Amino acid sequence: MTRFRFLVPTLYILFLMLPIYWLVNMSFKTTNEILGTFTLWPVEFTFENYEKILTDPTWYMGYVNSLIYVSINTVLSVGAALPAAYAFSRYRFVGDKHLFFWLLTNRMAPAAVFALPFFQLYSAVGLFDTHLAVALAHTLFNIPLAVWILEGFMSGVPKELDETAYVDGYSFGRFFVKIFIPTIAAGIGVAAFFCFMFSWVELLLAKTLTAVDAKPIAATMTRTASTSGYELGLLAAAGSLTIIPGAFVIYFVRNYIAKGFALGRV
Amino acid sequence: MNKTENQKAWLFVLPVVLLVAFNAIIPLMTVVNYSVQETFGDNTFFWSGVMWFEQVLRSERFHDALGRQLFFTFMILVIEVPLGVAIALAMPRKGPWVSVCLVLMALPLLIPWNVVGAMWNIFALPDIGLLGRMLNGMGFDYNFTRQPFSAWFTLILMDVWHWTSLVVLLTYAGLVSIPDAYYQAAKIDGARSWAILRYIQLPKLKRVLTIAILLRFMDSFNIYTEPFVLTGGGPGNATTLLSIDLVKIALGQFDLGPAAAMSLVYFLIILLLSWIFYTLMMRNEAQQ
Amino acid sequence: MAKVTLKALRHSYMDDPRTDADWALKTLDVDWQDGGAYALLGPSGCGKTTLLNIISGLLKPTEGQVLFDGKDVTGLPPDQRHIAQVFQFPVVYDTMTVYDNLAFPLRNRGASEADVDARVREIADMLDLTATLDRRAAGLTADGKQKISLGRGLVRSDVNVIMFDEPLTVIDPHLKWQLRSKLKELHQRVRITMIYVTHDQTEALTFADQVVVMNEGQVVQIGTPEELFERPQHTFVGHFIGSPGMNVLPCKIRDGSAVLGGIAVPTSNAARYQGTGHRLEIGVRPEFVDFADDGVPVKITKVSDAGRFRIVDTAHELGRIKLLIGEGREIPSDMAFLRFDPERTQVYADGWIVE
Numbered sequence: 083m084t085r086f087r088f089l090v091p092t093l094y095i096l097f098l099m100l101p102i103y104w105l106v107n108m109s110f111k112t113t114n115e116i117l118g119t120f121t122l123w124p125v126e127f128t129f130e131n132y133e134k135i136l137t138d139p140t141w142y143m144g145y146v147n148s149l150i151y152v153s154i155n156t157v158l159s160v161g162a163a164l165p166a167a168y169a170f171s172r173y174r175f176v177g178d179k180h181l182f183f184w185l186l187t188n189r190m191a192p193a194a195v196f197a198l199p200f201f202q203l204y205s206a207v208g209l210f211d212t213h214l215a216v217a218l219a220h221t222l223f224n225i226p227l228a229v230w231i232l233e234g235f236m237s238g239v240p241k242e243l244d245e246t247a248y249v250d251g252y253s254f255g256r257f258f259v260k261i262f263i264p265t266i267a268a269g270i271g272v273a274a275f276f277c278f279m280f281s282w283v284e285l286l287l288a289k290t291l292t293a294v295d296a297k298p299i300a301a302t303m304t305r306t307a308s309t310s311g312y313e314l315g316l317l318a319a320a321g322s323l324t325i326i327p328g329a330f331v332i333y334f335v336r337n338y339i340a341k342g343f344a345l346g347r348v
Numbered sequence: 349m350n351k352t353e354n355q356k357a358w359l360f361v362l363p364v365v366l367l368v369a370f371n372a373i374i375p376l377m378t379v380v381n382y383s384v385q386e387t388f389g390d391n392t393f394f395w396s397g398v399m400w401f402e403q404v405l406r407s408e409r410f411h412d413a414l415g416r417q418l419f420f421t422f423m424i425l426v427i428e429v430p431l432g433v434a435i436a437l438a439m440p441r442k443g444p445w446v447s448v449c450l451v452l453m454a455l456p457l458l459i460p461w462n463v464v465g466a467m468w469n470i471f472a473l474p475d476i477g478l479l480g481r482m483l484n485g486m487g488f489d490y491n492f493t494r495q496p497f498s499a500w501f502t503l504i505l506m507d508v509w510h511w512t513s514l515v516v517l518l519t520y521a522g523l524v525s526i527p528d529a530y531y532q533a534a535k536i537d538g539a540r541s542w543a544i545l546r547y548i549q550l551p552k553l554k555r556v557l558t559i560a561i562l563l564r565f566m567d568s569f570n571i572y573t574e575p576f577v578l579t580g581g582g583p584g585n586a587t588t589l590l591s592i593d594l595v596k597i598a599l600g601q602f603d604l605g606p607a608a609a610m611s612l613v614y615f616l617i618i619l620l621l622s623w624i625f626y627t628l629m630m631r632n633e634a635q636q
Numbered sequence: 637m638a639k640v641t642l643k644a645l646r647h648s649y650m651d652d653p654r655t656d657a658d659w660a661l662k663t664l665d666v667d668w669q670d671g672g673a674y675a676l677l678g679p680s681g682c683g684k685t686t687l688l689n690i691i692s693g694l695l696k697p698t699e700g701q702v703l704f705d706g707k708d709v710t711g712l713p714p715d716q717r718h719i720a721q722v723f724q725f726p727v728v729y730d731t732m733t734v735y736d737n738l739a740f741p742l743r744n745r746g747a748s749e750a751d752v753d754a755r756v757r758e759i760a761d762m763l764d765l766t767a768t769l770d771r772r773a774a775g776l777t778a779d780g781k782q783k784i785s786l787g788r789g790l791v792r793s794d795v796n797v798i799m800f801d802e803p804l805t806v807i808d809p810h811l812k813w814q815l816r817s818k819l820k821e822l823h824q825r826v827r828i829t830m831i832y833v834t835h836d837q838t839e840a841l842t843f844a845d846q847v848v849v850m851n852e853g854q855v856v857q858i859g860t861p862e863e864l865f866e867r868p869q870h871t872f873v874g875h876f877i878g879s880p881g882m883n884v885l886p887c888k889i890r891d892g893s894a895v896l897g898g899i900a901v902p903t904s905n906a907a908r909y910q911g912t913g914h915r916l917e918i919g920v921r922p923e924f925v926d927f928a929d930d931g932v933p934v935k936i937t938k939v940s941d942a943g944r945f946r947i948v949d950t951a952h953e954l955g956r957i958k959l960l961i962g963e964g965r966e967i968p969s970d971m972a973f974l975r976f977d978p979e980r981t982q983v984y985a986d987g988w989i990v991e
Binding site: 087091094095097099100101104108116119120122162163166168169171172173174175178181185187188190191193194195196198199200202218219221222225226229230233234235237238266268269271272276282283285303317318320324325328329332336339 | 355364368377447457461463466470471476614626
């Protein structure tokens, strides 16, 4: 049975790669070819889709803008979530259980509900069409996620670890940074990646809160469903390019996720 | 865990509360506001109390959409969670393949949802899409634009493809966080693989699995973009899930009242089910 | 019960060790007698956990052999070596009751329920766990959980060796001594070979019949607590054991006698020194230093009160010397002379005692 263990992830990954291969396939075709014929490899191999994106500022700035607000959001969400998750994990205080659950409720409504109110809110505080606006708006659903994930991992670490460190003379700050954080590294890696991911793909709010300056790539992509009809090749190329930053992020945090430190030896 | 009482812990959670509340309160007020008022489109509003709520709860259209939604969510949970856990258990813990696996598995999650819908749309077309061609080539009569069954099949397949990795990543991170000492003790105690799974791995994964299940539950209930781009809710309204229906009502008919009321009802359903699930899962911990 | 022998054992965590520093464990040859209580004492990173894991089979040594009663077990996995291990953090099966936890190793080996029941109750009684047998293991305090860990080791009647890897780390200080006494009591009763790894000398010295002191991957000395205290074979042992540790000062040898800064100091072994070019040091514990009318000249720098005696810090031109003075004795205020008890003063060459 153990010999076939590798078969499971392999088959799964093959399954995942098929549509992605199709996407990349499409990105090198003209829209005519995509809609006209069925070919496993572009008959007319063309770079024109990628050229368009990489040379047109409205396109590539979309990527840059997305990267900016997503990064801000990830740092903000995970940063605010760490102390909060610690508190939920280690302390009892008035309203703690209700607060914890309330956080999650913010993820329970469809984004459409927030579109108009957010537009009004962020315009009122003068943040319309800024990266900060989108980054802040996304904290609505990313912070609860980060808190819940981090709390889950922190609760797996026994309080005795904290106390052992104090007995050994660590201050709270040093303990948190040098001992605690490495112990929950997997949780931080996963939380950071998910925050990045959910913010990166969120379309509706990002579109609503921006106009020109901070317009994200996802919004630019909807342009392709415009007057000229569905420019599939372009969309496919844009979509393929979207994968790249995220792939970097997961590669970057893979060590956190995979290493899973054994319970700290003090 | 024995938590110590400490009211000053509020300082730790303050940043989180401020940020989230800032974003949450105004929309909530807005939605509640709209849900209890009626307008005739001329920007004057009249109090209508629970009228919209009654209308929504009685409407057959709502019941149909709710039914479809429940079925959809049930199906994907039943597939994605066990599958995700199984894959995470089968993945290597150390070595060069770990990075490869993690990166490749994360890719579907990173694609914007409208692209996901669009690419599956083409991918599944019977004449020009790889999946469509394959299935029809194998003898199945497959056309998701015309047949409700095929549409559902494609929809569920797309979601499994898109989101299972979330379960895998969460579960995997949870697995590697189990300290070696537990596996060592199990070895010394002579425990076999299934015992390790049952007495060590699954219990330690409980919290992580709860998060994964709740996340998938909520997100699938609210799903909009991918099915909309894939099928548009069709054929007919075969795949019109709650969110799609909601947007149709709000935008198509400019009926903010019923739309707002529906959003609230919708929200309360998710809230109730999540709360029940959460309480059930965490009830054991309260005993400790 | 078994006699454990380590033969020519060496271990490195690297694939290609070259220098001495690459070896976590340098060549070891140790015999652990059947039924003895041993402590493996040493600072963090000295290799004691590595050694423990090699004995238990969780780690395979790069070189050398592990023998149980003369039989080579180096290639055997843990569950075939008939050992038990208690870890630093309590490892219990949370979802099971205390009873099921204790029963687990027996059930895995196919014992009958009647046997299981008898044995579990016997061990629970020994460890004062009987009252908690029906409770879920997750609900116990840290010391309760460690007892369960220990119990899982004791419950099997075929256990050769029980190993403890710093088991009291997470226990409340006021419960530590309780658990320690319990361990000692248990050892008297069951007479299984027990190896207890720790960096805390109090734990080691109170638990063990024999202590193995390790430093940087090497066994520095094996002996009873008394031997370690009175005749440390290495300056490291002198430093590490005893609070305050041994005084160590550089010295020279002239005409078969030790000379400390020009003053001749009688020692127990200076006459035996042969050879040249070694770093020579003289070692004497504060307990065996006293004031005198003549001898080593020092300046008093500090007097600390430690209850029934006082610790006096003094400064000599070649280093600091501490001594212990009982209550009621007068302590000179500025300059004084010190005398070392010759029987308890040793000369060390490159750290090792001169024999």
